[in-house]
Amino acid sequence: MSWLWIHKLGSPKFFYGFSKRFATPIFFSGLLFSLLALGWGLGFAPSDYQQGDSYRIMYIHVPAAMLAQSCYLAMGIAGLVFLVWQMKMAAIFIQAVAPIGAVMALLALVTGSIWGKPTWGTWWVWDARLTSVLLLWILYMGVIALQNSLEEKVLANKATAVLSLVGLINLPIIKYSVEWWNTLHQPASLSLIEKPTMPMEMWLPLVISILGMYLFVAGLTLWRMQTHVLLNEHKASWVKKEVLNNGI
Amino acid sequence: MAFDSLAEFWAMGNYGAYVWSAYGISFVTIAFITLLSVVKGRKVRAELRQRYLRD
Numbered sequence: 001m002s003w004l005w006i007h008k009l010g011s012p013k014f015f016y017g018f019s020k021r022f023a024t025p026i027f028f029s030g031l032l033f034s035l036l037a038l039g040w041g042l043g044f045a046p047s048d049y050q051q052g053d054s055y056r057i058m059y060i061h062v063p064a065a066m067l068a069q070s071c072y073l074a075m076g077i078a079g080l081v082f083l084v085w086q087m088k089m090a091a092i093f094i095q096a097v098a099p100i101g102a103v104m105a106l107l108a109l110v111t112g113s114i115w116g117k118p119t120w121g122t123w124w125v126w127d128a129r130l131t132s133v134l135l136l137w138i139l140y141m142g143v144i145a146l147q148n149s150l151e152e153k154v155l156a157n158k159a160t161a162v163l164s165l166v167g168l169i170n171l172p173i174i175k176y177s178v179e180w181w182n183t184l185h186q187p188a189s190l191s192l193i194e195k196p197t198m199p200m201e202m203w204l205p206l207v208i209s210i211l212g213m214y215l216f217v218a219g220l221t222l223w224r225m226q227t228h229v230l231l232n233e234h235k236a237s238w239v240k241k242e243v244l245n246n247g248i
Numbered sequence: 249m250a251f252d253s254l255a256e257f258w259a260m261g262n263y264g265a266y267v268w269s270a271y272g273i274s275f276v277t278i279a280f281i282t283l284l285s286v287v288k289g290r291k292v293r294a295e296l297r298q299r300y301l302r303d
Contacts, residue, residue, distance in 0.1 A: 044249055045250060052262075216278075220281075243297050
């Protein structure tokens with residue numbers, strides 16, 4: 001079957017060619033969808049009968065929080081792949097995605113805090129959901145710091161892969177924290193299996209915003225990975241040709 | 249439009265400070281990481297080019 005080409009993405013050269021073709025369209029379509037959805041959510045979706053207009057923070061908070069977790073899930077799996085098969089592209093993925101995940105976790109915390117003040121009356125509580133997301137951000141920062149502080153690259157890649165993998169344990173804690181413990185945080189806004197609890201006019205811009213931000217982050221990650229591939233493979237003749245012919 | 253006037257849109261039903269700061273911070277942070285990635289990419293390519301031309 002022809003889908004076996006997926007395998008070839010493990011080759012830096014093949015990946016670079018693939019990424020170069022798709023990163024930019026993915027990035028800009030994501031940007032377009034996000035901006036559309038945010039404009040829709042800010043100006044056109046109806047007000048919430050309980051929270052008024054403060055709920056509009058949801059259109060940025062929910063995608064950021066979902067991405068923070070998804071990026072970590074992907075990073076943890078890449079950590080496992082790197083440790084088991086020593087796949088170079090897995091280490092490159094971890095390096096490329098960690099700062100983006102860190103930004104998303106930070107935004108989830110900050111926008112959540114800003115949303116919490118008018119809704120709960122406090123910027124912060126040390127409950128399970130908020131604390132576990134704070135830990136997620138710290139894990140991202142740990143991965144970034146580890147990668148940058150170890151001079152020996154092979155060792156740095158291994159150490160980051162281990163930390164990424166171990167940190168996966170935090171993800172189910174984040175997900176179920178609103179069910180297992182008492183918390184101020186409301187339960188999940190979206191579900192794959194249940195009917196939306198909010199009206200369609202609120203739900204649709206949220207879904208488009210999530211879709212757009214995922215595409216945006218995918219494009220940005222692919223683009224960052226290209227840079228890391230060039231750095232890693234700078235001794236290869238194809239990299240030399242690529243840089244000299246298509247520089248900047 | 250969910251609002252009757254532009255003034256009401258900015259006011260966000262008295263939640264304007266919260267809503268706009270959340271969106272503002274998010275926009276600036278995401279723009280920052282994007283810009284950082286672009287600058288890093290250009291820098292790496294420029295440095296590699298120099299190195300190849302020197303060799």
